[in-house]
Amino acid sequence: xxxxxxxxxxxxxxxxxxxxxxxxxxxxxxxxxxxxxxxxxxxxxxxxxxxxxxxxxxxxxxxxxxxxxxxxxxxxxxxxxxxxxxxxxxxxxxxxxxxxxxxxxxxxxxxxxxxxxxxxxxxxxxxxxxxxxxxxxxxxxxxxxxxxxxxxxxxxxxxxxxxxxxxxxxxxxxxxxxxxxxxxxxxxxxxxxxxxxxxxxxxxxxxxxxxxxxxxxxxxxxxxxxxxxxxxxxxxxxxxxxxxxxxxxxxxxxxxxxxxxxxxxxxxxxxxxxxxxxxxxxxxxxxxxxxxxxxxxxxxxxxxxxxxxxxxxxxxxxxxxxxxxxxxxxxxxxxxxxx
Amino acid sequence: xxxxxxxxxxxxxxxxxxxxxxxxxxxxxxxxxxxxxxxxxxxxxxxxxxxxxxxxxxxxxxxxxxxxxxxxxxxxxxxxxxxxxxxxxxxxxxxxxxxxxxxxxxxxxxxxxxxxxxxxxxxxxxxxxxxxxxxxxxxxxxxxxxxxxxxxxxxxxxxxxxxxxxxxxxxxxxxxxxxxxxxxxxxxxxxxxxxxxxxxxxxxxxxxxxxxxxxxxxxxxxxxxxxxxxxxxxxxxxxxxxxxxxxxxxxxxxxxxxxxxxxxxxxxxxxxxxxxxxxxxxxxxxxxxxxxxxxxx
Numbered sequence: 345x346x347x348x349x350x351x352x353x354x355x356x357x358x359x360x361x362x363x364x365x366x367x368x369x370x371x372x373x374x375x376x377x378x379x380x381x382x383x384x385x386x387x388x389x390x391x392x393x394x395x396x397x398x399x400x401x402x403x404x405x406x407x408x409x410x411x412x413x414x415x416x417x418x419x420x421x422x423x424x425x426x427x428x429x430x431x432x433x434x435x436x437x438x439x440x441x442x443x444x445x446x447x448x449x450x451x452x453x454x455x456x457x458x459x460x461x462x463x464x465x466x467x468x469x470x471x472x473x474x475x476x477x478x479x480x481x482x483x484x485x486x487x488x489x490x491x492x493x494x495x496x497x498x499x500x501x502x503x504x505x506x507x508x509x510x511x512x513x514x515x516x517x518x519x520x521x522x523x524x525x526x527x528x529x530x531x532x533x534x535x536x537x538x539x540x541x542x543x544x545x546x547x548x549x550x551x552x553x554x555x556x557x558x559x560x561x562x563x564x565x566x567x568x569x570x571x572x573x574x575x576x577x578x579x580x581x582x583x584x585x586x587x588x589x590x591x592x593x594x595x596x597x598x599x600x601x602x603x604x605x606x607x608x609x610x611x612x613x614x615x616x617x618x619x620x621x622x623x624x625x626x627x628x629x630x631x632x633x634x635x636x637x638x639x640x641x642x643x644x645x646x647x648x649x650x651x652x653x654x655x656x657x658x659x660x661x662x663x664x665x666x667x668x669x670x671x672x673x674x675x676x677x678x679x680x681x682x683x
Numbered sequence: 684x685x686x687x688x689x690x691x692x693x694x695x696x697x698x699x700x701x702x703x704x705x706x707x708x709x710x711x712x713x714x715x716x717x718x719x720x721x722x723x724x725x726x727x728x729x730x731x732x733x734x735x736x737x738x739x740x741x742x743x744x745x746x747x748x749x750x751x752x753x754x755x756x757x758x759x760x761x762x763x764x765x766x767x768x769x770x771x772x773x774x775x776x777x778x779x780x781x782x783x784x785x786x787x788x789x790x791x792x793x794x795x796x797x798x799x800x801x802x803x804x805x806x807x808x809x810x811x812x813x814x815x816x817x818x819x820x821x822x823x824x825x826x827x828x829x830x831x832x833x834x835x836x837x838x839x840x841x842x843x844x845x846x847x848x849x850x851x852x853x854x855x856x857x858x859x860x861x862x863x864x865x866x867x868x869x870x871x872x873x874x875x876x877x878x879x880x881x882x883x884x885x886x887x888x889x890x891x892x893x894x895x896x897x898x899x900x901x902x903x904x905x906x907x908x909x910x911x912x913x914x915x916x917x918x919x920x921x922x923x924x925x926x927x928x929x930x931x932x933x934x935x936x937x938x939x940x941x942x943x944x945x946x947x948x949x950x951x952x953x954x955x956x957x958x959x960x961x962x963x964x965x966x967x968x969x970x971x972x973x974x975x976x977x978x979x980x
Binding site: 407413460463464465466467468470471472474475476478479482483486596600603604607637639640642643644646647650651654 | 720726773776777780784785786788789790792793794795796797799800801803804910914917918921925950952955956959962963966967970
């Protein structure tokens with residue numbers, strides 16, 4: 345009896361994974377309720393939250409896993425959005441081609457930016473990624489060919505399968521949530537590979553990894569490129585949802601919001617950033633309907649989290665959940681022993 | 684030949700003067716950032732907002748009927764108090780954690796968001812203006828120098844010199860440099876290191892406030908005025924070397940000159956990419972910036 349319990353403990357999934365299952369489960373429940381109620385507003389809002397969740401995932405890959413703080417991740421998000429808008433408008437409406445090409449271009453852009461940014465460490469990296477995004481967004485803001493400050497409007501719907509387009513809020517929400525699940529699962533798998541362990545080791549002690557004979561530059565650059573691709577492909581979904589892109593997508597506000605989502609949700613947990621995106625997009629929308637000064641509320645909340653819960657909500661809840669579960673399990677084992 | 688002289692006189696010289704007066708303000712901003720980083724290891728992302736608050740403080744004080752000069756003298760004092768309170772009540776709370784760099788950066792980033800929105804709530808998003816306190820211009824060698832810009836340059840130079848003397852030639856400065864070099868050793872010699880930290884932060888914030896007041900009559904005053912300006916200041920600090928006072932001064936003057944002279948030839952839209960290009964080039968050559976950091980040189 346006791347052995348079987350022990351086996352079941354080792355096979356038990358961790359609290360973070362449980363929270364991840366809960367997250368995607370809740371999204372499905374939400375989708376069903378929204379479809380039954382034939383709602384559009386909340387479906388679109390939730391889709392937007394998930395798109396920014398993709399951006400938050402890419403920030404978490406750098407900040408929570410590799411230990412690099414990116415202050416300009418919106419650069420790649422906006423880049424992917426512009427690439428997607430241009431392809432949809434001028435070439436094809438197939439979502440698969442759009443996603444593939446914007447991923448490739450974002451990866452290329454990530455490689456270029458990475459060559460500049462990865463040279464520097466710590467706060468220098470943070471400030472250089474900040475500067476890069478600032479400069480590129482200014483260039484886009486002033487480029488006539490990209491619509492300057494107006495951006496690109498009138499982006500057509502993307503076609504997912506024949507007959508299913510991104511214009512249908514329910515279809516597009518389902519697609520986005522599946523896509524984010526795919527990204528999440530991919531990253532989660534990556535963490536368990538030697539490559540992922542290497543990234544975590546770099547975060548913990550970069551010098552030691554270098555002394556063990558690994559080329560940390562190569563690992564950091566590849567993580568940066570991967571994060572750029574994830575941000576870019578998430579950005580590519582944006583014009584399909586809203587039908588336009590504007591230079592604001594590259595502005596610091598977007599990078600900053602992504603970081604807020606990650607920190608509030610919980611760095612390094614991967615699911616935390618998705619919770620953070622959902623929570624904060626909700627708060628922005630709700631508070632924003634009462635007052636234009638929702639940034640104040642977000643800012644205070646963010647500062648409170650940084651001071652009181654530096655691990656974020658999921659980073660705080662997961663250990664609690666784990667200890668509660670192991671207490672319950674121990675109680676069961678004792679009961680089994682006595683019985 | 685005459686053409687070249689005229690070009691020097693009417694095109695280049697005014698641009699250099701403009702660049703230098705803004706340069707001095709950029710140096711004040713960068714000085715604040717670099718001192719705070721050099722001693723506390725804190726990247727103050729709210730620095731641009733402190734700059735904006737300085738400008739608004741001047742607007743309010745002048746609105747209360749005070750002359751510009753009183754506002755100029757009082758604002759840094761007010762800002763120092765704001766800085767002191769910020770350090771004690773917020774930064775100290777995460778200062779002793781393991782990833783201090785990231786947490787303090789994030790905290791000041793959040794603070795910046797809050798402060799900007801507070802400014803918007805109090806003053807609205809529309810730009811306000813301050814009358815230029817000294818009008819007119821002096822003529823020298825056939826060139827016209829706007830008096831106020833000359834004043835900004837003069838006062839800015841004095842302040843930079845004063846800060847330099849304070850840090851490198853006084854006992855207080857020795858304490859600050861010692862605390863930057865080895866915090867525990869300094870503390871064990873009986874120096875109240877935490878107070879030194881808070882006061883240094885206050886000094887940095889006061890410098891940002893002065894820059895805000897000085898530039899308020901040249902630019903208009905609006906809640907997001909610090910955003911672009913702080914980007915230049917960050918580039919200056921990175922190029923000069925984080926925590927280096929010498930670096931902040933040299934890089935600040937150099938970069939603003941590059942910016943203002945280049946605007947003769949290229950659209951000012953490209954001045955930010957140009958600055959950034961300079962920064963990347965310097966970092967490729969010296970990743971730690973041009974000069975070493977405070978207490979380590």
